[in-house]
Amino acid sequence: xxxxxxxxxxxRVAIDGDPQMPLLYALRDDLKMKNPKFxxxxxxxxxxxxxxxxxxxxxxxxxxxxxxxxQVTTLSGLGTADKPHPLQTAFVEEHVSQCxxxxxxxxxxxxxxxxxxxxxxxxxxxxxxxxxxxxxxxxVAIMRAIKRVQAQMA
Amino acid sequence: MKATAMNDHTSVSxxxxxxxxxxxxxxxxxxxxxxxxxxxAQAGAAGKPAxxxxxxxxxxxxxxxxxATAYFGKVDLGQGLDxxxxxxxxxxxxxxxxxxxxxxxxxATCLNQGGASSALGIQTGAKPLxxxxxxxxxxxxxxxxxxxxxxxxxxxxxxxxxxxxxDRSRAVSYAELIGGKYFNSKVEWNKQVGNQMDVKGVAxxxxxxxxxxxxxxxxxxxxxxxxxxxxxxxxxxxxPGMLHARVIRTPHAGSVPHQVDVGSIAAVxxxxxxxxxxxxxxxxxxxxxxxxxxxxxxxxxxxxxNPFPSFEKVYDHIRSAPTVTREQSPPKGDVxxxxxxxxxxxxxxxxxxxxxHASMGPGCAVVDARPDRATLWTGTQKPHYARDGVxxxxxxxxxxxxxxxxxxxxxxxxxxAGDAALDAALLSxxxxxxxxxxxxxxxxxxxxxxxxxxxxxxxxxxxxxxKVLAYEFVxxxxxxxxxxSNESKPSESLAGMExxxxxxxxxxxxxxxxxxGFDHKLLAWEVVPALLERSxxxxxxHMRDPVGLQIHFASEQFxxxxxxxxxxxxxxxxxxxxxxxxxxxxxxxxADKAGWQPRTSPQRDRSGDLLRGRGIAxxxxxxxxxxxxxxxxxxxxxxxxxxxxxxxxxxxxLIVNPLGLRNTxxxxxxxxxxxxxxxxxxxxxxxxxxxxxxxxxxxxMKDAPETIDVVLIxxxxxxxxxxxxxxxxxxxxxxxxxxxxxTGVRLRRAPMSPQRxxxxxxxx
Numbered sequence: 001x002x003x004x005x006x007x008x009x010x011x012r013v014a015i016d017g018d019p020q021m022p023l024l025y026a027l028r029d030d031l032k033m034k035n036p037k038f039x040x041x042x043x044x045x046x047x048x049x050x051x052x053x054x055x056x057x058x059x060x061x062x063x064x065x066x067x068x069x070x071q072v073t074t075l076s077g078l079g080t081a082d083k084p085h086p087l088q089t090a091f092v093e094e095h096v097s098q099c100x101x102x103x104x105x106x107x108x109x110x111x112x113x114x115x116x117x118x119x120x121x122x123x124x125x126x127x128x129x130x131x132x133x134x135x136x137x138x139x140v141a142i143m144r145a146i147k148r149v150q151a152q153m154a
Numbered sequence: 155m156k157a158t159a160m161n162d163h164t165s166v167s168x169x170x171x172x173x174x175x176x177x178x179x180x181x182x183x184x185x186x187x188x189x190x191x192x193x194x195a196q197a198g199a200a201g202k203p204a205x206x207x208x209x210x211x212x213x214x215x216x217x218x219x220x221x222a223t224a225y226f227g228k229v230d231l232g233q234g235l236d237x238x239x240x241x242x243x244x245x246x247x248x249x250x251x252x253x254x255x256x257x258x259x260x261x262a263t264c265l266n267q268g269g270a271s272s273a274l275g276i277q278t279g280a281k282p283l284x285x286x287x288x289x290x291x292x293x294x295x296x297x298x299x300x301x302x303x304x305x306x307x308x309x310x311x312x313x314x315x316x317x318x319x320x321d322r323s324r325a326v327s328y329a330e331l332i333g334g335k336y337f338n339s340k341v342e343w344n345k346q347v348g349n350q351m352d353v354k355g356v357a358x359x360x361x362x363x364x365x366x367x368x369x370x371x372x373x374x375x376x377x378x379x380x381x382x383x384x385x386x387x388x389x390x391x392x393x394p395g396m397l398h399a400r401v402i403r404t405p406h407a408g409s410v411p412h413q414v415d416v417g418s419i420a421a422v423x424x425x426x427x428x429x430x431x432x433x434x435x436x437x438x439x440x441x442x443x444x445x446x447x448x449x450x451x452x453x454x455x456x457x458x459x460n461p462f463p464s465f466e467k468v469y470d471h472i473r474s475a476p477t478v479t480r481e482q483s484p485p486k487g488d489v490x491x492x493x494x495x496x497x498x499x500x501x502x503x504x505x506x507x508x509x510x511h512a513s514m515g516p517g518c519a520v521v522d523a524r525p526d527r528a529t530l531w532t533g534t535q536k537p538h539y540a541r542d543g544v545x546x547x548x549x550x551x552x553x554x555x556x557x558x559x560x561x562x563x564x565x566x567x568x569x570x571a572g573d574a575a576l577d578a579a580l581l582s583x584x585x586x587x588x589x590x591x592x593x594x595x596x597x598x599x600x601x602x603x604x605x606x607x608x609x610x611x612x613x614x615x616x617x618x619x620x621k622v623l624a625y626e627f628v629x630x631x632x633x634x635x636x637x638x639s640n641e642s643k644p645s646e647s648l649a650g651m652e653x654x655x656x657x658x659x660x661x662x663x664x665x666x667x668x669x670x671g672f673d674h675k676l677l678a679w680e681v682v683p684a685l686l687e688r689s690x691x692x693x694x695x696h697m698r699d700p701v702g703l704q705i706h707f708a709s710e711q712f713x714x715x716x717x718x719x720x721x722x723x724x725x726x727x728x729x730x731x732x733x734x735x736x737x738x739x740x741x742x743x744x745a746d747k748a749g750w751q752p753r754t755s756p757q758r759d760r761s762g763d764l765l766r767g768r769g770i771a772x773x774x775x776x777x778x779x780x781x782x783x784x785x786x787x788x789x790x791x792x793x794x795x796x797x798x799x800x801x802x803x804x805x806x807x808l809i810v811n812p813l814g815l816r817n818t819x820x821x822x823x824x825x826x827x828x829x830x831x832x833x834x835x836x837x838x839x840x841x842x843x844x845x846x847x848x849x850x851x852x853x854x855m856k857d858a859p860e861t862i863d864v865v866l867i868x869x870x871x872x873x874x875x876x877x878x879x880x881x882x883x884x885x886x887x888x889x890x891x892x893x894x895x896x897t898g899v900r901l902r903r904a905p906m907s908p909q910r911x912x913x914x915x916x917x918x
Contacts, residue, residue: 021442025445034383037563040846042847044595047515075382095377097232097380099561122860126858127856129856133847137823138824
């Protein structure tokens with residue numbers, strides 16, 4: 001069995017087993033890191049999003065072998081209650097989410113987008129977030145949180 | 155866990171566990187909160203009266219540090235119901251809000267209050283908690299009176315400290331009086347189980363004029379932990395020795411597995427097939443191995459049956475199918491006679507498709523079944539009933555099964571969470587190991603219970619002046635409950651059906667909820683037979699505001715059609731015929747806030763590629779009354795509708811938490827927009843073909859509204875009613891009415907998808 005080595009949230013890890021196994025299962029099942037969620041397994045919803053070398057990727061379709069030697073960041077690598085990412089603070093302040101299962105995808109995708117496009121317009125933000133799902137309908141609150149963090153960054 | 159400004163609520167509950175469990179258990183309890191229910195129950199077992207509605211200790215507890223726990227037999231699905239319950243209990247106990255912790259949906263410590271059901275969390279669910287907390291306060295005052303030697307009416311309570319009004323230095327705290335001990339006191343139970351369970355004590359709860367905590371905004375307690383990814387969902391539950399499973403369901407509705415090629419998964423070491431009658435699954439120690447085995451497994455299925463009509467013919471099928479049951483509300487006047495006198499008759503028919511919960515993540519459950527007992531971890535919103543179903547399936551008495559609710563990946567009624575629970579129970583029994591089941595995307599979309607498809611026929615008789623003489627509204631569709639809205643009967647689960655348990659579809663639908671005072675009026679419904687009684691991917695059950703969107707999409711569009719026929723403004727038309735004062739108030743409030751200018755629909759100027767329109771709809775639901783004004787844009791070339799701005803006026807009586815209420819209204823509105831614009835379950839004669847997000851599209855960010863204005867009408871004199879399911883029912887008609895206003899074209903079939911809009915505009 002092949003061994004895949006990579007870095008998650010600053011820690012070196014090694015995964016034994018099927019190199020074609022999606023990264024999501026390595027994170028959740030092998031490493032017990034439960035932040036990325038299984039939503040569809042088809043890269044259609046975003047719940048499983050992690051950053052690979054700073055870029056958002058859908059871990060449910062990315063074979064674990066594809067991250068050999070690379071840097072993976074999960075939601076807890078982005079920020080914690082003690083050291084929150086500004087976007088996480090804004091989500092808390094705007095009371096974002098109903099069930100909250102989708103939050104990982106919105107926070108991880110938006111954080112990467114705003115890093116490159118801090119002054120994005122509403123319509124650019126809406127386009128950039130295409131493909132993310134929130135079944136409970138928290139979209140308006142999500143937009144409020146994004147506008148809040150943009151105002152703080154300005 | 156550290157206490158910080160960001161997660162102080164989490165730290166509060168951690169400290170609760172520390173107290174309840176002793177410090178040795180803190181790590182386990184804090185890092186695996188799903189274990190807390192078990193440990194808590196054991197901790198509480200010593201000296202605590204057995205769980206029973208008539209025992210005060212079954213509802214509230216005061217701890218040695220003066221904090222309190224409320225035991226709530228419903229669950230919060232992300233609207234902040236637990237926050238409202240904590241407010242109500244804190245109010246009656248005269249404790250700080252932050253000192254009240256709420257435990258939900260654990261069958262060992264909470265009574266069966268029906269789970270999340272029909273937005274009754276506050277309306278009925280809070281009642282026994284309110285009464286029990288008031289009774290607890292009365293008993294504590296009594297104890298203080300004896301201890302301090304002061305008459306109870308000369309005592310005051312502030313944040314759990316009772317002091318003499320005559321000498322403030324004479325004081326005693328709740329913690330000193332009873333902390334960590336039990337009341338051992340009875341309350342009077344109304345003998346109801348489920349939603350209507352209530353208890354009464356000797357104490358009278360406070361009057362709304364005395365409220366200090368109820369009526370204020372408090373934030374959700376779970377949001378920070380969810381934003382930081384530390385809040386566990388049911389998908390995170392993991393127990394030692396657990397197997398992962400995937401259940402294999404037929405690619406042809408009605409077919410059963412005839413031959414299973416066990417060798418086809420030989421490449422997946424450790425995976426094995428579990429096959430019992432028509433139930434088929436694969437299990438493995440690693441989750442990915444279970445997924446791979448499910449992908450590889452070769453099965454020969456019985457001959458396809460093609461039990462469904464073609465997708466395009468479903469409404470014709472509903473029209474021509476036999477009627478199983480017809481029910482009508484008591485008719486007012488003589489409708490048939492009034493139609494004979496009509497100068498003019500207006501008629502219309504509306505159609506609504508099957509819809510899927512399509513929860514964010516497929517259903518998940520873990521069951522550890524032993525020969526004499528079992529534990530169930532479930533995300534279903536009715537954990538007590540799921541516990542009953544698991545007990546029946548396993549042949550155990552219900553008290554031998556411990557159901558622990560852990561929030562699931564989205565819940566809007568009876569979705570696929572309940573099937574996951576029964577699947578996991580069966581698999582744990584068959585393997586002798588704890589089993590975790592989670593579906594794949596197609597299990598959540600193609601195989602979840604569906605909201606029923608229906609047609610709605612409305613007609614009205616008008617006199618020569620345009621006055622409405624008579625109104626008749628008849629819904630006809632699949633039952634709202636081919637399977638019951640809870641999981642207490644294994645025969646109504648997919649696993650039970652695959653085991654061959656007898657099936658008997660339930661019957662029910664509904665009528666519009668409004669106060670239009672037409673002289674002659676008849677509201678009725680008819681149910682047609684299930685398309686496939688056993689193991690159907692189109693079996694129907696409750697989905698958020700069951701049949702409310704369907705019915706009011708039709709009835710509130712028809713009111714606009716009548717307004718147009720009478721040459722009246724849609725708001726003025728409604729105000730003219732509505733009889734309830736609160737009903738008129740919400741319509742007026744929504745119109746005022748939206749800046750509604752009186753005129754008839756449609757707009758006169760309907761030229762150009764971008765059309766704009768406004769529409770209103772109003773309804774009642776379970777005592778709550780609301781109206782919404784939708785302002786939309788229609789792109790003529792693409793057929794895209796954008797619901798740009800909404801104005802909601804909402805009256806649910808006394809408001810407990812304005813912040814939670816606003817967020818609930820907003821999200822309910824957006825979800826209903828999605829159902830109005832995009833959602834329909836597609837199928838062919840052999841199978842559901844909506845299996846993932848491209849084949850079951852929902853609203854995305856670009857289609858979310860720019861603005862939602864919410865006018866909250868607070869009526870402290872009226873007991874609170876539900877908010878979770880009222881907003882969805884007014885959204886579809888408001889958008890359809892706005893579409894007519896913009897274009898002059900009626901869309902009487904949902905969803906109002908771009909393709910349907912283009913076709914309707916082309917045909918106009």
